[in-house]
Amino acid sequence: MNILYFFEYAPNPQRGGASRLTHSLVSYWRNNNKNYSFFCAYFKKEIDYLPYFEDEILVRITDKTTFGNFLRRNNISIVIFQMGFSKEYFNYVKDCCQNHIPIITVFHSMPGWETIHIKNLIKSLPWHTATFSEKIKKTFLPFYLKHINNLIRKKNQYIYNLSTKYVVLSDSYISLFQKKYHIKNDSKLLAISNPLSYPEQTKIEYSKKKNQVLIVSRFSESEKRILFALKAWKKIQQHVINNKWELIIVGFGKDENLYRDYVKLNKLQNVIFTGKQEPFKYYKEASIFLMTSAFEGFTLTLMESQQMGVVPIVMDSFPSLHDVVINDYNGIIVANNDITSMAEALKDLIINENKRINLSIHGFNYIKKFSVANIAYKWEQLFNEFE
Template structure:
């Protein structure tokens, strides 16, 4: 079986890491795998790419005849049976793919890696609307939001119509997808989660022996989605009460320097900004993981941390998190209060674990057990059932 992953870009991100892990597994099982991206890749992701994967670069993110011809040549040369379109929202990839594959016998599976009902563009407009006091600007932004909503909805509907199957990351996203796109029947919808992309060990007792009094945040540092300033607000309520604990921020982004300044102004002493690092060593030693995103698709940091016995403390702003985290069993979920994040509630719930090591260990064990559902074996088997 010959498989091609179609990417908008190929850089160091969650979708790309998932692609690399799945590609290597498919290769191990005798498939031939290619990756094609529209935009030039980063050196970091190329260094992490399995050397057996064949990589191709198209000529920019557009619907040009040159791109169509290039992709068609690749499909024919590699004798592609299945294309996994990793960008199930934009119009460009599926349009180019359908033109390039005309007359060829192959299947197209498109994947949407986020919550269907929101995205970065819509959230940017909402943020701008909340910050303006100008009635005219507010009106323009409202119109822009409506237009963006319908363009996004149509684009997602178009990709669905042109695909053989459309993959969502959670059962809860099916209803959101149908409502957002106004697709009448869910005959093409399939739910397959993303797999854990990091190595881990199975022995829970050994994992337990590594643990320190550390809380970690892992991910991009931005305002639109991740809202890491909320993590700082929670830590401000915990630091003095728990002098033997510390908070480690692993990640980078446009808000990093601002949050470092915020932490300094608040007089926080036991907070460390590590920048962009491989999170594996941090999962190994951490006891708690905190995630306060405004929206997500399927944040891999949660099951990957759970695989290392890290108890997740998360903001329940998106439905998929309730698939992964069972509140007070294998983690903590703070539900929105009038669509707002409650830092005090998060701090109180985390505090109950930080002062009760027995309970913390029980939840860590349950988290470890839950992570088995997202192993590469389980997820790749789901893909093979789809291929057949």
């Protein structure tokens, strides 16, 4: 069976998310001699991308002929469309497949994320720098969001109706997807979680653990809300333990200066920005992981932290986190938007080493249910429907 993954950007594993999990699954199938061949198409490619598919193609939205020939030449059996957000890109793929090739669309976020993201972006715009159009949106935000919701609902209905199958990332997202986008027929919907992205770890190396709190994230405040974590850090920095602990922030993005300025203005101690890095070594050394996202699909970093024995403290902002974290068993869940509770939970874990180790051990064992082998098997069952 010849399977093609379709992305906006070439799937560099260092981009995280869908790119990282795709690399994990493809590597697993190859290493286990599964009877699949993998191909890839994308609209954009970054300089540091290294190809790893049987064949790949950089496509142009205005050129359907070349991509159509690529599909036929490689005898593609299934297209996995990784951009459920784009009607334009979906139509491109649909036209090139000419209704002969099944399309499995994957929705890589929480249903309803679009409105949360837009709302946060608009609310965060300073009034004195906003354009006239942005001021209108801020003034009439509820009406604007209602209009946007209607457009998003129609777009997602359209893509769902024309997809052969439609994958969301958690069982909890099936009913949420139907509710948010008014989907009546759920016959195409199924849930397949993301797999662990690192090779299976045999043990937690506590000898390498340091007094470090870790954030691994893209620097986009409307989505990741790293300011919440910095504000929680500020609340505990006067505590004597803070002189012995560091906050390590691994990532990059458009809002980096916002975070650096906050750290400087508030004189936060022991905050280290690493820049764009492979986070593996940081997971190895960290003891506590912070997540403050406004929404997530099925977050890889939350699973990666537990895979490395790092205890997560996460705000209760997306349903699928409950698939991964059981409060006070393998991590700590605090109320969404509650910076004070996050600071208290962080302080408690820093002080209480026995509790931290106990949660770490439970997380390390619990997260194995999301092994690549287990998640690959669910995809294989789906592939079998098209043989």
